[in-house]
Amino acid sequence: xxxxxxxxxxxxxxxxxxxxxxxxxxxxxxxxxxxxxxxxxxxxxxxxxxxxxxxxxxxxxxxxxxxxxxxxxxxxxxxxxxxxxxxxxxxxxxxxxxxxxxxxxxxxxxxxxxxxxxxxxxxxxxxxxxxxxxxxxxxxxxxxxxxxxxxxxxxxxxxxxxxxxxxxxxxxxxxxxxxxxxxxxxxxxxxxxxxxxxxxxxxxxxxxxxxxxxxxxxxxxxxxxxxxxxxxxxxxxxxxxxxxxxxxxxxxxxxxxxxxxxxxxxxxxxxxxxxxxxxxxxxxxxxxxxxxxxxxxxxxxxxxxxxxxxxxxxxxxx
Amino acid sequence: xxxxxxxxxxxxxxxxxxxxxxxxxxxxxxxxxxxxxxxxxxxxxxxxxxxxxxxxxxxxxxxxxxxxxxxxxxxxxxxxxxxxxxxxxxxxxxxxxxxxxxxxxxxxxxxxxxxxxxxxxxxxxxxxxxxxxxxxxxxxxxxxxxxxxxxxxxxxxxxxxxxxxxxxxxxxxxxxxxxxxxxxxxxxxxxxxxxxxxxxxxxxxxxxxxxxxxxxxxxxxxxxxxxxxxxxxxxxxxxxxxxxxxxxxxxxxxxxxxxxxxxxxxxxxxxxx
Numbered sequence: 240x241x242x243x244x245x246x247x248x249x250x251x252x253x254x255x256x257x258x259x260x261x262x263x264x265x266x267x268x269x270x271x272x273x274x275x276x277x278x279x280x281x282x283x284x285x286x287x288x289x290x291x292x293x294x295x296x297x298x299x300x301x302x303x304x305x306x307x308x309x310x311x312x313x314x315x316x317x318x319x320x321x322x323x324x325x326x327x328x329x330x331x332x333x334x335x336x337x338x339x340x341x342x343x344x345x346x347x348x349x350x351x352x353x354x355x356x357x358x359x360x361x362x363x364x365x366x367x368x369x370x371x372x373x374x375x376x377x378x379x380x381x382x383x384x385x386x387x388x389x390x391x392x393x394x395x396x397x398x399x400x401x402x403x404x405x406x407x408x409x410x411x412x413x414x415x416x417x418x419x420x421x422x423x424x425x426x427x428x429x430x431x432x433x434x435x436x437x438x439x440x441x442x443x444x445x446x447x448x449x450x451x452x453x454x455x456x457x458x459x460x461x462x463x464x465x466x467x468x469x470x471x472x473x474x475x476x477x478x479x480x481x482x483x484x485x486x487x488x489x490x491x492x493x494x495x496x497x498x499x500x501x502x503x504x505x506x507x508x509x510x511x512x513x514x515x516x517x518x519x520x521x522x523x524x525x526x527x528x529x530x531x532x533x534x535x536x537x538x539x540x541x542x543x544x545x546x547x548x549x550x551x552x553x554x555x556x557x
Numbered sequence: 558x559x560x561x562x563x564x565x566x567x568x569x570x571x572x573x574x575x576x577x578x579x580x581x582x583x584x585x586x587x588x589x590x591x592x593x594x595x596x597x598x599x600x601x602x603x604x605x606x607x608x609x610x611x612x613x614x615x616x617x618x619x620x621x622x623x624x625x626x627x628x629x630x631x632x633x634x635x636x637x638x639x640x641x642x643x644x645x646x647x648x649x650x651x652x653x654x655x656x657x658x659x660x661x662x663x664x665x666x667x668x669x670x671x672x673x674x675x676x677x678x679x680x681x682x683x684x685x686x687x688x689x690x691x692x693x694x695x696x697x698x699x700x701x702x703x704x705x706x707x708x709x710x711x712x713x714x715x716x717x718x719x720x721x722x723x724x725x726x727x728x729x730x731x732x733x734x735x736x737x738x739x740x741x742x743x744x745x746x747x748x749x750x751x752x753x754x755x756x757x758x759x760x761x762x763x764x765x766x767x768x769x770x771x772x773x774x775x776x777x778x779x780x781x782x783x784x785x786x787x788x789x790x791x792x793x794x795x796x797x798x799x800x801x802x803x804x805x806x807x808x809x810x811x812x813x814x815x816x817x818x819x820x821x822x823x824x825x826x827x828x829x830x
Contacts, residue, residue, distance in 0.1 A: 240694040271647035274640040286677040294608035368575040374759040374812040378780040497784040511672040531673040
């Protein structure tokens, strides 16, 4: 949800070869999973369903207090899909996701390849640096970035001014839409690169060295080695990390809300932020829910291949 | 040497970019206000002081919010550990109809779009009188760490040979006793690292804490409090950075404890791909 570390799916270990146990009551496994099923039903599926139901109702402040919301069919979806603002937010969300994920993947790949070539001491230092970044809580990071980019005392403005870019003397980053968007991208990339880079580096170390040597003996350039050896070997890993990053960047909320609440002038309003704004600031819980549902649907398009791969993996073990 | 220069420079710049923000937070927290406001930034804390930490700790509610964050995170982790252990055992050690469907459910839950649940959670909490309650946050954090905990514990369980349990059972121990005496001690490191990860997730969570604790400001958690630092500290950046440092401290300690495990976990995950 927030820290990226805990939510990374750990590789599903193979279940043991199932075997029949003597005298095992058939009811036990079901009793053991009841709490999980109950929790998931009430705290996950019920709110999800409730959200979908509300998106088909007229649900504003009055209904929140008194209850008795009436069904209005697709009205909320019509309102959402018919507004130019919604489509602007969709375009911004796609741009936001695209820019971030491309930057994250390119930078992490370069870092992973670089780390593999470093000497022992420097490699350890870089890896520890990445872990430190990874460990930084989102809200600590948002606070730090606001301090780095502070207009008068911020170290970034000082740096830019002292290399001759005097227009940044006292520049207020968070008053400008594009500048705020850029800082958000910087923040999310900074926070996301460690996981991707560390995972890719770990993947790199599993490729047999002989493959690289053979390619080099054949006179392959560095780019050819990457294209014909490294990338094909790590293709599943690249696929997995890319889809995970797409999901995390797409639904990123805390960073944006804590720094700009979607502003200035909506320049950093992505779909999750927009849905929340519509619901909590305008008290249009119905329209907010419709936007949430649409957000999930768009995300699902990305999610399905990933889910299928993980499930297939699971099936192969049996 | 000359040939190594570009890559060394690249490595050093990666190091600087990843470490500097956190370094700057800590250094700012230790610098006297006069140095923070100097025209030329001072990159070393030449006159270290603890005054900002005093300001942060003495700030209205800081201790209370620390306690809230701790209670919510610990509660969520303990709950999730117990529930996940049961489920992981059923999945890793037993064969039953519906097992695959259950695993699929856990995977779906793991990728649930939590941010999309802000609105219905708010409404459900309001309807059931759970708004402004730390117990509601505890339940939500429990649920958001549960799938991850199940998947990880199941992995750890699967790595423990079943023969060990069977041997204990042969020796006359019951299934539960065999589990408690043989499996649980072997599982302890797994339980430890999993729960610490869960703790970090709960400790850092912002969106739900921000959406569900509205009227009763005493029930806020640290991240939400920190997000409103300009209301608390104004332009006192020293105190703000001291507060951020104190917020990050437990997470950093956990990462240090887990360092070895984090790295090997990454490698295990990568191999499996």
